[in-house]
Amino acid sequence: MSTFAIQTLNAISPVGLQRLDRDVFDIGTDIAEPRALLLRSADLHSVEIPDSVYAVARAGAGTNNIPVDRLAARGIPVFNTPGANANAVKELVIAGMLLAARNLYHAADYTRDLVAGRALSGKDLDKQVEAGKKQFAGFELPGRTLGVVGLGAIGVLVANAAQSLGLKVLGYDPAITVERAWQLSPQVEQVTSVEELFSRSDMVTPHVPLVEGTRGLVDAHRISLMPEGGVILNFARGGVVDEAAVLEALDSGHLHAYVNDFPTEAGAIHPKVIALPHLGASTGEAEDNCAVMAVDQLSDFLLHGNIRNSVNFPEVVMARTPGTTRLGIFNQNRPTMIGQITGVLGEAGLNVAEFTNRSRGEYAYTLVDVEGEVMDDLKQSILAIDGVVRARKL
Template sequence: MTQTYPIQTLNAISPVGLQRLDRDVFDLGTDIAEPRGILLRSADLHSAPIPDSLYAVARAGAGTNNIPVDDLGARGIPVFNTPGANANAVKELVIAGMLLAARNLYHAADYTRGLVADQALSGGDLDKQVEAGKKQFAGYELPGKTLGVIGLGAIGVLVANAAQSLGLKVLGYDPAITVERAWQLSPNVEQVTSVEELFARSNMITLHVPLIEATKGLVDADRIASMAPGGVVLNFARGGVVDEQAVIEALDSGHLHAYVNDFPSEAGSVHPKVIALPHLGASTGEAEDNCAVMAADQLSDYLLNGNIRNSVNFPEVVMARTPGTTRLGIFNENKPNMIGQITAALAEAGLNVAEFTNKSKGEVAYTLVDVEGEVQDELKDSILAIDGVIRARKIG
C-alpha cells in the first residue's frame, strides 16, 4: 500500500501549485490535525502548536518571518522558501516605484483627481487648471542618475540589470553574492565594497535583503545624510530594514525627495512625500503560481526522497535514489565523529551503504544514506540514541 502524506494548507495557495501534489500520495486540507507537511504563505506559526507528526514547512514566498525557523530547526524540521519565484514581480514594482518618485506621478494623479472633483462642483475650466498646476509636479529623468542596489540575490540582480538598461548608473553591494548571481549580473553594474560608499554615491537606494539582526535599521540617519540632496529610498524588502523616523526627518528637511515602500505604517503613510503601497511586491498571478509550484515541489521532494532544496535552516542536500535500496534521512548537530557513529550503527545492523552524503550549515548537519537491505525500527532507535542526533526517518 502506498504511503500517504497529509499536508495542511494555510492561506490560499495557488491551485497551479497544489496540482503538483499527487492526490494518490498527498492528502491536502486546512484542518489536518497531524500533518506531515505545512504549505503556507503569510499565516503566523509563531504562536501555533507544532505537532510531533510534522516533517517540513514550505512557504510560498521568500520571507520566513512568520515561521519559527530556529525552533523548527532544533526539532529537525526543515523550512523551505521560494527565492526568485517572485523576483520578476518585485523587480517590476521597484522600477515602477522609481518612476513614481522621479516623475511625481503618485501625487500628480491625486492632484488631477481633485481638480476633476472640484470642476464638477464649480464648473471650472479643467484644461486651464491642469496647465496652471502641473509645474509643481515637474520631475526628472532616470538616465544619468545613480541607483544603489543593496543585496544582489535573485531580485536585486534583476533590478540592477533593468535599471542599467534604463540608462542609470548602477552600484551594487552584496558581500555574499553567489557565483550564479554574479554570472547573471550585468558587467556594467559596479560592485562597491561598503554600504557607506554606496549611499554616498547614489541618488536612489533600493533594498533587497532579509530582515535579520544585521540589517535592522540599515537605512539610518547617518547613511541618509551622506546621500546627495534630493535622494530617493525604495524599500520592497522588509519594513524594519529602514529607520522610518530618520527617513521622515530627511523628507521634512528636503534632503530626501521621496520614500517609496511596500510596508504601510501609521506614521509614514500619511506623509506627503511617502508613497506607501499595500504589500504588492509579489501580488501578481504569475508570482503566486511560481511560488506555489516551487514550494510544493520542494515539499514533495523532501517528503518522498529526503532531498533538501532552498531550506533556510538546513544545508542543501540532494542525492539521486539508488535502485533497490532503503533511504534514511538524519539530522544531527555539526560536531566531530557524527558520521563515524552513524556508519557504525549501520554496520552493526548488517547494512551495506550504497550511497552516502552529508553536509553542514552552521551548527547543524544533514545526512542522506541509501542502504542495501530493510531498515528495522531497532536501527532507527540506535541512531536516535547517538548523542547529537536530532531526528531520523526512513524515507519511502
C-alpha cells in the first residue's frame, strides 16, 4: 500500500495522531510534497498550497483561516470537526452566563485590588468586603429567558443545559437538522424569527458560523428589542456581533453585560465587558476530540475517497465493493457530467459495480467502483472531460 504524507501545521493532539497507521501514513511538520495538511489555527490564505495536496483538515469547527473556495476550485476538500468541541464551548457559555448574572469577574477584581492596595487582612478585610459587596449584587438565572440563535451541535447543548438550570429557552434555526431536532429538549421553544427571539430574551447567545449572512447578526436594532438589563454572550465568532452597537448599549444602561471570547482593544477595557482570550475549545478533552475527528475523516478520504464533514464538497460515503478499483472524481456541477464520466468508463471496457454522485453548490463529487483492469491513461481521459477538476485512483 502506498504511503500518504501528512504535514501538520500546528501542534495536533497525539491522541488523534496515534490513530494513523505509520506503515501507511508519514506525519511531520517539514514535508516537501504532502498529500494532506492537518492544522488548527495556521493561516493558509497567503500560503502556496502544492499540487500534491489532496485534502486539508482542520481540528476545529471554524475555517476562516482556510481559502475554502479556492481549494474547492482545485478539487481539494476542506474538512472540519463540528461538534467535537461542543461540550467545551457549552460549559464556557454557561460559565459566561453566571459571570454576568452574579458580576463575578468584576467582584473578584475588586477583592484582589482591595487587598493589594490597602494591605488589609482579618477583620479589616471583612468590613471592607461587606461594605463594597452591594455594588456587585446580581440576579439568578431561573425565571430568566435565554435566546439561542443557531441550533447546531453547540447550540443544542447550550439550550438543553440552560433549560435544566431553570431558564426559559427560546431557539431559532430555520435550517435545524433532524438529528439536532431529536437532541433538543422539548421544553425549548422554537421561534420563527431572530427579532422575536431578541424581543423576548434577557440573554442572547449566537452559535452560528461567520458568513456574509451572519456578520453583524447582533446589531443595534436587535439589541434595542431586548428588555432593559440584557446580556449578550458571544462564543461563536467576533464578527457575528456588532461590538460598537453593544458598547453603546452598555453605556446607555440598556445592556447589563457583554461576555465574549474575542477581545478587542475597545471591548477589553470596558467596565461592563468580560473578554476572554478565545478559550472556547481550550480544554484537553476538546483538543483530543477535534484531533481524533479530523484524523479519522482525513484518513477515510485518503484511503477510500469518502467525504464526511467537508465545508466545500458534499458528503459522499460508499462502502467499497470487493474486487474492484475505486475512482474519486471532482467536477463542476453541470448537466451531462455523469453521462460523460460513465461514457469514458464504458469506452475503457470497465463495468460500473457501484456509483454515487452528490452535488453542493458549484461542485459535485463522484465515487465509482469499477470492475476490470484500470489502465494508466484512464485518469487523463477523465480529466479531459470539460468540467472535471480532479480525479484519483484509489
